[in-house]
Amino acid sequence: MAxxxxxxxxxxxxxxxxxxxxxxxxxxxxxxxxxxxxxRSTTLDTFSFLYKPFNWLDNQIFLTKKLEVLSHExxxxxxxNQILSSNKIENERLRNLLKFRKRNELNFIGADILSKGxxxxxxxxxxxxxxxxxxxxxxxxxxxxxxxxxxxxxxxNHSVVQLVSDIDFRLSVKIIPSExxxxxxxxxxxxxxxxxxxxxxxxxxxxVILTSxxxxxxxxxLPVGKVISIYKESNSSNKVIRMQLFSDLSTLNQLFIVxxxx
Amino acid sequence: xxxxxxxxLFMAIILQLIFAELLTINGFQPNxxxxxxxxxxxxxxxxSRATIIGFLxxxxxxxxxxxxxxxxxxxxxxxxxAYFASQVSFNFAHRNFDLYWLxxxxxxxxxxxxxxxDFFFFNDILFFLKNWFSITLYTFFVGFVVTRILGLKQTILxxx
Numbered sequence: 096m097a098x099x100x101x102x103x104x105x106x107x108x109x110x111x112x113x114x115x116x117x118x119x120x121x122x123x124x125x126x127x128x129x130x131x132x133x134x135r136s137t138t139l140d141t142f143s144f145l146y147k148p149f150n151w152l153d154n155q156i157f158l159t160k161k162l163e164v165l166s167h168e169x170x171x172x173x174x175x176n177q178i179l180s181s182n183k184i185e186n187e188r189l190r191n192l193l194k195f196r197k198r199n200e201l202n203f204i205g206a207d208i209l210s211k212g213x214x215x216x217x218x219x220x221x222x223x224x225x226x227x228x229x230x231x232x233x234x235x236x237x238x239x240x241x242x243x244x245x246x247x248x249x250x251x252n253h254s255v256v257q258l259v260s261d262i263d264f265r266l267s268v269k270i271i272p273s274e275x276x277x278x279x280x281x282x283x284x285x286x287x288x289x290x291x292x293x294x295x296x297x298x299x300x301x302x303v304i305l306t307s308x309x310x311x312x313x314x315x316x317l318p319v320g321k322v323i324s325i326y327k328e329s330n331s332s333n334k335v336i337r338m339q340l341f342s343d344l345s346t347l348n349q350l351f352i353v354x355x356x357x
Numbered sequence: 358x359x360x361x362x363x364x365x366l367f368m369a370i371i372l373q374l375i376f377a378e379l380l381t382i383n384g385f386q387p388n389x390x391x392x393x394x395x396x397x398x399x400x401x402x403x404x405s406r407a408t409i410i411g412f413l414x415x416x417x418x419x420x421x422x423x424x425x426x427x428x429x430x431x432x433x434x435x436x437x438x439a440y441f442a443s444q445v446s447f448n449f450a451h452r453n454f455d456l457y458w459l460x461x462x463x464x465x466x467x468x469x470x471x472x473x474x475d476f477f478f479f480n481d482i483l484f485f486l487k488n489w490f491s492i493t494l495y496t497f498f499v500g501f502v503v504t505r506i507l508g509l510k511q512t513i514l515x516x517x
Contacts, residue, residue: 153379
C-alpha cells in the first residue's frame with residue numbers, strides 16, 4: 096500500500112511539473128496574443144507604483160553627478176549650436192538652389208524613466224508615457240545625446256524601451272563621411288560593434304555614426320556614436336568597427352521618443 | 358514553519374527592485390526571485406506543491422517585476438527549479454546546502470538564457486556563455502551574502 100502511495104505521489108509530482116511546463120510554454124508562445132497583451136498592459140499600469148520609490152532614490156543619489164553632466168553638456172551644445180545655426184542657413188540656401196526636397200522635421204515626446212528594467216535577462220527601462228501620449232510600438236528612443244533604444248511594449252500610460260545594451264538589439268547604421276553602412280550590436284558598457292562593413296570602405300577613427308536610411312523603425316541621421324577602433328574580421332572579407340555610444344546608458348534620466356504621427 | 362513565506366517573499370521583491378534600480382553591474386543583475394524560489398522549495402516535502410508555487414511566483418514575477426516581457430519564461434524556470442529543489446533529501450541538503458542551491462541557480466539562469474538568447478546559443482556561444490555566467494555569478498554572490506546574513510541554512514534545514 097505504501098509503495099502504491101509513493102508511486103502515486105511521484106506520478107502526481109511529475110504530472111504537476113509536466114502541466115506547469117506545458118502551461119508555461121503556452122504562455123511563452125502566446126506572448127503576442129491580444130488578450131495577453133491586454134493583461135500585460137493592465138498589470139504594467141497597475142503596478143508601476145512599485146518602481147517609483149526606487150527611481151526617486153536613484154535620482155537623489157546621482158543628482159549631483161547628473162547636474163554636472165548636464166551643465167557640461169549644455170555648454171558644449173550652446174557652442175555647437177552657434178556653429179550649426181550659421182551652417183543651417185548656408186545649407187538651406189544651397190538646397191534651395193539645387194531644388195532638393197524638404198526634409199521632414201522630427202517631433203519628440205519627452206518621458207521620465209520610472210524603472211531601469213527589473214529584468215535580469217533584458218536590458219530595458221520603463222517610461223511614464225504610453226498610448227494616451229501618442230507613443231507607438233517600435234518608435235525610436237533617444238537621450239539628449241543620441242539613440243538609446245526602441246519601444247517594445249506600450250500600455251495606456253507606460254511603455255517599455257529595449258535598450259541598445261540588450262544583446263538582442265540590432266541597429267542599421269551608417270558611418271559619416273564615407274556613408275558606409277553596417278549593423279550595430281552592443282558589446283559592453285557604452286561600447287558597440289558595427290559588423291558587415293566591407294574592407295574597402297574608408298572609415299577613420301573619430302568618424303561619426305548615424306542611423307541609416309535602411310531602418311524601418313529608426314528615422315535616418317539620428318546620432319548614435321563615434322568610431323574608436325577598426326579591425327579586420329578573421330576568416331571574412333569584412334571589417335569590424337568598434338564604436339562608443341554618444342549616450343551614457345548609466346546616467347539615463349529623461350528620454351525622448353520619436354513621434355511617428357508628428 | 359521557520360521559513361516565513363510572505364516575509365521572505367516581500368524581502369525578495371524589495372531586494373529584486375533594489376538590485377534592478379540601483380545595483381546593476383554592466384547591465385547585469387542577480388535573479389533574487391529565482392534564489393527565493395529555490396531556497397523556499399528546499400524544505401517543502403510535496404514536490405507538486407513546490408512546483409505550483411514556483412509556477413505562480415514565476416507568473417507574478419513576469420507580469421509585475423519583469424515588466425511583463427516574456428510572459429511564461431519565469432513560470433517555466435521557477436516550476437522546474439522548485440521541483441528539483443523540493444526533491445532534495447535532508448542528509449544531502451545538510452552536507453551540500455550551498456552546492457545544491459548553487460547548482461539550481463546555475464540551471465535556472467541557464468534555462469533563462471537559453472530561451473531568451475537562443476539565437477546566440479546557436480550563433481555566438483561565447484556571447485551566450487558570458488551572459489549566462491555573469492548573471493549566475495552575481496546571483497551566487499548575492500545568494501552567499503543573503504544566506505549568511507539571514508542564517509537561511511539553519512532555518513531551511515530545521516523545516517526540512
